[in-house]
Amino acid sequence: MERRRPTGITIIAVLAIIAGILLLFGGLALVTLAPFISQIKLNDGINTSNTSISLNVNGTVVTIPNNVLFAVGGFIGILGATMIALGLADFVVAWGLWKGKGWAWIVTIIINIISAVLNIISIVAGSLGSIGGLIINGIIVYYLYRPNVKSYFDSIKASSV
Numbered sequence: 177m178e179r180r181r182p183t184g185i186t187i188i189a190v191l192a193i194i195a196g197i198l199l200l201f202g203g204l205a206l207v208t209l210a211p212f213i214s215q216i217k218l219n220d221g222i223n224t225s226n227t228s229i230s231l232n233v234n235g236t237v238v239t240i241p242n243n244v245l246f247a248v249g250g251f252i253g254i255l256g257a258t259m260i261a262l263g264l265a266d267f268v269v270a271w272g273l274w275k276g277k278g279w280a281w282i283v284t285i286i287i288n289i290i291s292a293v294l295n296i297i298s299i300v301a302g303s304l305g306s307i308g309g310l311i312i313n314g315i316i317v318y319y320l321y322r323p324n325v326k327s328y329f330d331s332i333k334a335s336s337v
Contacts, residue, residue, distance in 0.1 A: 179331045181276065184319050188284065189273040196266030199259045206256025214249025281329045285320055288313045 231238045269287075272280025292313040298306035319325060 179276075179328050181274070182325050182328055185273055185276075185325060185328065188316060188319075189270040192266045192270035192273065192284075196263045196270065199263030199266060201263075203256040203259030203261075203263060206252050206259065208256075210249045210253030210256060212249075213252055214246045216245045276329055276331075278329050281320060281326075285317060288316050288320075292317075
């Protein structure tokens with residue numbers, strides 16, 4: 177006998193889907209933008225003729241563009257790929273919450289605790305805007321530990337055994 181999903185779990189799952197969509201599209205935008213940023217040439221006024229650095233690595237000549245934006249573009253590409261992976265993970269967690277999977281409950285608790293710690297660090301660093309995020313993290317963790325919510329995940333687990 178499957179229990180009815182609590183409304184708050186539905187809301188958290190939908191928010192995870194929205195976050196996944198935002199991360200996915202943001203990551204795709206960064207991955208798409210990264211190669212273009214890497215190709216921008218800066219004119220520093222000092223030495224515009226030397227556009228690359230050649231290194232001899234174990235007998236192999238490696239040419240690296242002498243451009244700060246080349247490294248920035250690489251970082252942006254890695255950041256975008258990470259965002260895509262996190263977006264896909266959000267979809268998986270949302271599905272797990274929707275279906276009442278115990279691992280999704282654990283992952284959501286862990287993510288919200290990590291996010292709360294990061295929000296506290298941001299607040300200490302002077303970003304008072306993180307207070308709202310900290311409150312939301314606290315509400316979600318509190319809600320997930322409510323007896324009816326916890327029993328929903330436990331009953332799903334027990335019925336699948």
